[in-house]
Amino acid sequence: MANCELPAERRRACLGFGLPLAFLLLAASLVLAANGAQEGGAVTKAVEYRHFPVIGSRVAVWIIAQLHLMFGAFVLAVPMFALIIEFIGYKTGDKRYDQLAYEFTRLLSVSFSFTASLGALLTFMLFILYPKVMNYLTQIFSWTFFPYVLLFFLEAVFLYSYYYGWGKFHPVTHLLIGLALNLVGIGIIFIADAWLTFMNTPRGIDQAGHLVNLWEAINNYIWMPINIHRLIANISFGGSIAAAYGAYRFLASSTPEERAHYDWMGYVGNFIAISALLPLPFAGYWLGTEIYAYSQTLGVVLMGGTFSWLFIIQAVLIGNLFLAANYYLWVSMQRIEGAERYYRFIKYLLASITLCFLVWATPHSLVATVQEARAMGGQHHPILGVLGVMSAKNTAVNILILTTYISFLLYRRGNKEPTVSWARTGNLIQFAIFAFAVVFVIFLGVYGYFVEAKVRIRLSVPQVLTVLLTMIVVTLIDVFMFKNARIKGPIRWGEMPARSQYALFFIAITFAWTMGLMGYVRSGMRQHWHVYNVMKDTSPDAYTPTLGFAANVITITVLIFFSFIAVIFWLTGLTSKKSSGAKWEASA
Amino acid sequence: MKPLVVLILALVLLGLRFLRLSRVLWVPVWWLASYVFLVYGIEPPLPRSIILMFMGIITLSLLAYFSVDSQTLSAAWGAIVRFVTDRRYTIPLAMVVVALPAAVGWVAYRNASKAPNPPLFGRTIHPPPPIEITFKGKKINLTEADNPFRALEKSDPDKFRQHVARGRVIYFQNCVFCHGDNLNGEGLFAHGFDPLPANFADPTTIAMLQESYLFWRIAKGGPGLPEESAPWASAMPAWEKFLSEEDIWDVILFLYDYTGYRPRAKESLE
Numbered sequence A: 001m002a003n004c005e006l007p008a009e010r011r012r013a014c015l016g017f018g019l020p021l022a023f024l025l026l027a028a029s030l031v032l033a034a035n036g037a038q039e040g041g042a043v044t045k046a047v048e049y050r051h052f053p054v055i056g057s058r059v060a061v062w063i064i065a066q067l068h069l070m071f072g073a074f075v076l077a078v079p080m081f082a083l084i085i086e087f088i089g090y091k092t093g094d095k096r097y098d099q100l101a102y103e104f105t106r107l108l109s110v111s112f113s114f115t116a117s118l119g120a121l122l123t124f125m126l127f128i129l130y131p132k133v134m135n136y137l138t139q140i141f142s143w144t145f146f147p148y149v150l151l152f153f154l155e156a157v158f159l160y161s162y163y164y165g166w167g168k169f170h171p172v173t174h175l176l177i178g179l180a181l182n183l184v185g186i187g188i189i190f191i192a193d194a195w196l197t198f199m200n201t202p203r204g205i206d207q208a209g210h211l212v213n214l215w216e217a218i219n220n221y222i223w224m225p226i227n228i229h230r231l232i233a234n235i236s237f238g239g240s241i242a243a244a245y246g247a248y249r250f251l252a253s254s255t256p257e258e259r260a261h262y263d264w265m266g267y268v269g270n271f272i273a274i275s276a277l278l279p280l281p282f283a284g285y286w287l288g289t290e291i292y293a294y295s296q297t298l299g300v301v302l303m304g305g306t307f308s309w310l311f312i313i314q315a316v317l318i319g320n321l322f323l324a325a326n327y328y329l330w331v332s333m334q335r336i337e338g339a340e341r342y343y344r345f346i347k348y349l350l351a352s353i354t355l356c357f358l359v360w361a362t363p364h365s366l367v368a369t370v371q372e373a374r375a376m377g378g379q380h381h382p383i384l385g386v387l388g389v390m391s392a393k394n395t396a397v398n399i400l401i402l403t404t405y406i407s408f409l410l411y412r413r414g415n416k417e418p419t420v421s422w423a424r425t426g427n428l429i430q431f432a433i434f435a436f437a438v439v440f441v442i443f444l445g446v447y448g449y450f451v452e453a454k455v456r457i458r459l460s461v462p463q464v465l466t467v468l469l470t471m472i473v474v475t476l477i478d479v480f481m482f483k484n485a486r487i488k489g490p491i492r493w494g495e496m497p498a499r500s501q502y503a504l505f506f507i508a509i510t511f512a513w514t515m516g517l518m519g520y521v522r523s524g525m526r527q528h529w530h531v532y533n534v535m536k537d538t539s540p541d542a543y544t545p546t547l548g549f550a551a552n553v554i555t556i557t558v559l560i561f562f563s564f565i566a567v568i569f570w571l572t573g574l575t576s577k578k579s580s581g582a583k584w585e586a587s588a
Numbered sequence B: 001m002k003p004l005v006v007l008i009l010a011l012v013l014l015g016l017r018f019l020r021l022s023r024v025l026w027v028p029v030w031w032l033a034s035y036v037f038l039v040y041g042i043e044p045p046l047p048r049s050i051i052l053m054f055m056g057i058i059t060l061s062l063l064a065y066f067s068v069d070s071q072t073l074s075a076a077w078g079a080i081v082r083f084v085t086d087r088r089y090t091i092p093l094a095m096v097v098v099a100l101p102a103a104v105g106w107v108a109y110r111n112a113s114k115a116p117n118p119p120l121f122g123r124t125i126h127p128p129p130p131i132e133i134t135f136k137g138k139k140i141n142l143t144e145a146d147n148p149f150r151a152l153e154k155s156d157p158d159k160f161r162q163h164v165a166r167g168r169v170i171y172f173q174n175c176v177f178c179h180g181d182n183l184n185g186e187g188l189f190a191h192g193f194d195p196l197p198a199n200f201a202d203p204t205t206i207a208m209l210q211e212s213y214l215f216w217r218i219a220k221g222g223p224g225l226p227e228e229s230a231p232w233a234s235a236m237p238a239w240e241k242f243l244s245e246e247d248i249w250d251v252i253l254f255l256y257d258y259t260g261y262r263p264r265a266k267e268s269l270e
């Protein structure tokens, strides 16, 4: 497929390589020019900061860094699931999967140039605007720059050969290229994570801040937790953006075949996003624990001080994500014949999600007037105070995850009728497992109130394990129970109301906003430090902005991101105008 | 909770079940029921900021419920169109047309006629402590410091009781006026302050803090708070000028002893 369009694509390939290269050259020459101006002048003292006009250096770097992060996340995530989908296609011989994987990959080439350009821009802004910090970080990490650049070039090579080589190599060779692409991508993110985690939890240096052990500097307290958290979050984010692309094409499509195809694409993207979303809170808690372990003070800054409000916002965002994801699944059940049987459960699932959402979003410190506080008998409400602490929130998140999982299970069963003789028993066992898991998770949550904080933090581990184990065991039972199931009717792909597609947009935007918020939390929690407890931020921007200001910057960043994404969707849509849909041979 | 309100709500909802309401009507019913429960069903009343947030979440959920099923949605749409166009509904329609602006007017009136309130802002109640403080010229590292008399609880209970008794005297000589004789923050002067003096009986104050945190708060008081906690607003005095180091550790022992809470233990690294 798509071979016919080679000339146009080759042109784009040149763009893909050329744009970042041009940018790098521009950046390099500007850096040189700036340095030259410095040396040439009468100034002898080393410059520590330069000022960016109008919005200031910090906001400028903030926005560019966040944009680069979002594009980077997308570019690293898409190959991961493209590869898995391609592999499924290879194993099952179903051409549709291969085509879908290709379609996901098609989003990559333009995004890759955007990522590289933004990365170059970021580097060059950092070196010009923050020379003191960058000098220091260069001293520490200079040896990691070479592998980084090397990996970056390999990424470009693998990415374009993966993309343009589609259908031209032996399938196994092509899959191996995809694998290499992913390994290189993971290498890139791990190296970059070392730099930024070092700034939060520096290690491997002496009292004066000189490097003693490079490996320790890389493998600092939160390096692995951030690696893992980001990797999972990136997959989730990438899935949601790809789903948004499906939704965009779905809404723009004119034929039933096209609609069916893009409905399916949106569904798969969303499936990826939500599957990766489920383990994310656990990874987040691990990250939080490591921050505490590094420094109690840093931990309290994160969870107790001004930043605790950001976690309330995060809870609202993620609650919305879960709500929208479930909503999409429930609406999707309408295109499955036989799923009507399960409609009546929706209201209970919704009630569970709403309750967990309410608990999760309950703040620990309340905003209350004096009268209200007096009526409550203190700054804390006796009932809300109980909900605002970790035990309650952990419990709520765990139940939220279980509920979403149940929605998936019902969706999966939609048109299937088990034929095995033990179906009744199987259902009962599954129900018993769920009931036990819910009771046990809630029991642990309540028990948490009666033990010391030290023990309480550890209670989250059995909670998590219970939920994970439940999901694994129930899935196993389900797989066997629905083997050779009777199919009640086809899935009518494409027969989706438009509002489900807007739910996909909503999920993508909420994800991007969450990412912007958490990126701010990660760098903001250092407060007036560039490198925590090692190098002070002495620039005029060394203060913590108000929540409203931060929210505005994040919103603007997200808006810019989606206007870029719109361009990418449009460009990608142009190439596939002819080929898409044609392959959808009324299969279901 | 107010059992009466909850009971009435439950009865009304149960009663409506027998009326076989359409799914469309259940949405506003649940919305109203949640609102009534949050505003009138919880004792002590919730702050407005929380009610707003909770209602926002509930509204979203109900909208999701309402729109999940295409049939319900089109039924609802049809019902609204019929309500506006059908002659049978002219009188109820007229009532709605009058009632909606009237409700908005009433809310506006109520807001405008309220007694003036001090502005509301989110103060951080438990800000992160500094790593190190200077107490009467001596440097104390808060991450490492611990109550030196806590160990006596096991090793020498009699000695421990003496320290608690000293703490009691210190409390009733200095703190009782604000923090109250039941340690519940309702001292004689309490009504004059915003923020209110801390309520130590509340499980979210000393029960979740480490003793070194309390030491910092007692030694440095309101003035020692960081910006985000509005140091200018807190009436908590800085006791380092009046009490010795031992006094402060003793009064801390007393606070925990009287309320029956245990201090938060230090987390060990790795």
Ligand code: HEM
Residues within 6 Å of the ligand: A069, A073, A226, A229, A230, A233, A234, A237, A277, A280, A281, A283, A284, A285, A287, A288, A318, A321, A511, A514, A515, A518, A519, A520, A521, A522
């Ligand atoms: C509740 C416990 C959680 C904590 C303590 C936590 C903490 C953090 C922190 C500190 C960051 C910044 C790291 C960075 O910029 O790379 C981050 C990033 C992120 N978190 Fe979480 N998180 C938690 C849960 C979640 C959940 C449940 C989600 C689900 C959506 C999530 C989504 C994200 C995303 C999308 C990023 C950005 C990743 C990136 O920069 O590539 N987090 N998280």
